[in-house]
Structures are given as structure tokens and as C-alpha cells.
Amino acid sequence: MTLHLIKLCVGAESFDDHRAWIAAMLERKRRSGLPVEQLHTTRMVPKRRDELLAGGSLYWVIKGSVQARQKLLEIRPFKDDEGISRCHLVLDPELIATRPQPRRPFQGWRYLKASDVPADLADLSAAGLDDIAPEMRNELMELGLI
Numbered sequence: 001m002t003l004h005l006i007k008l009c010v011g012a013e014s015f016d017d018h019r020a021w022i023a024a025m026l027e028r029k030r031r032s033g034l035p036v037e038q039l040h041t042t043r044m045v046p047k048r049r050d051e052l053l054a055g056g057s058l059y060w061v062i063k064g065s066v067q068a069r070q071k072l073l074e075i076r077p078f079k080d081d082e083g084i085s086r087c088h089l090v091l092d093p094e095l096i097a098t099r100p101q102p103r104r105p106f107q108g109w110r111y112l113k114a115s116d117v118p119a120d121l122a123d124l125s126a127a128g129l130d131d132i133a134p135e136m137r138n139e140l141m142e143l144g145l146i
Contacts, residue, residue: 003051004112005072005089007040008105009060014135015067018060019095026093038070038091042109045077045087058091059112065100066118097121 012018022038030036046052057069074090101118132140 001051002055002114003048004056004059004069004114004117005046005052005109006059006061006066006103006112007042007109009062009068012060012062015062015095015097018062018068022093022095038093039076039088040091042087042089043084044108045085046075046109046111048111049075057096057117058089058109059098059117060095061103064104065102066098067100068095069098069117069120070095 009018012021026036026038040058052072052075056072058072059066060068060070062068071092071094072089073092074088076088076090078086078088080086097120098118099121
């Protein structure tokens with residue numbers, strides 16, 4: 001059974017802001033000669049690894065609602081320079097928009113059952129919605145109008 005993770009996206013103001021941050025971070029790695037992969041470091045190592053890697057994603061809470069997800073590619077436990085156990089979540093760099101789903105703040109990450117995930121949002125440009133400001137688009141989605 002597929003399982004997912006959910007985490008707050010601290011510092012991002014919007015879906016587009018987070019997507020731009022990912023692109024900039026990958027470009028910095030490319031220029032520096034580092035492996036071009038997106039790693040998200042967490043303190044706790046997920047114990048339900050097999051379920052997460054069976055098609056799971058990391059869902060991002062941006063400004064109080066789930067707005068995006070990234071596929072989980074790998075989970076790499078490691079010890080940092082101080083000997084503390086940590087974990088790299090290796091993510092597919094493609095950020096997939098989801099229907100907004102309100103979430104209260106929480107610390108760390110949480111498991112998210114497949115039955116509780118928001119649906120992916122259809123391609124915005126194909127739906128003719130890419131010209132609408134993200135804030136208005138979110139309000140229209142919350143009202144069930146798109």
C-alpha cells in the first residue's frame with residue numbers, strides 16, 4: 001500500500017515561488033559540479049520506507065494549505081558531522097500542483113494515507129487557468145468553481 005509524507009514548506013510564498021527555488025537550487029548544484037538532485041534533509045528517518053517508496057510523494061503545505069507534491073525517489077539515512085542521525089529524502093524535481101487542502105501548522109513531517117491526499121490539479125495551461133493570479137485561483141478552487 002502506498003503511503004505519503006506531508007511537510008510544511010517554510011519560506012515559500014506560493015507554488016510558483018517554491019518551483020523557482022527548486023530550479024535555482026538545482027542550477028547552483030549543476031554549476032558547482034555537485035550531483036543534480038533535490039535532497040530534503042529531515043531529522044527523523046521514516047520507518048515505513050517500503051510503503052513510501054511504493055509510489056509515495058512528499059506533499060507540501062504552502063501558506064496554510066497543501067498545494068503541491070513531489071514524488072519520493074529514495075530515502076537515504078546518514079549521520080551528520082556531529083554524529084546525529086539524519087535523513088535525505090530524494091525528490092523528483094518536478095513540482096506537481098494539487099487542489100488546495102487547508103492544513104494547520106505542525107512540526108516535522110507526518111505520514112499521509114493515500115485516501116487523504118488532495119487530487120492533482122490538471123495542467124493549468126491546458127485548462128486555461130495559468131493567466132489567473134495564484135491567490136484568485138486558490139480561492140476559486142476552495143469554492144469548488146474550478
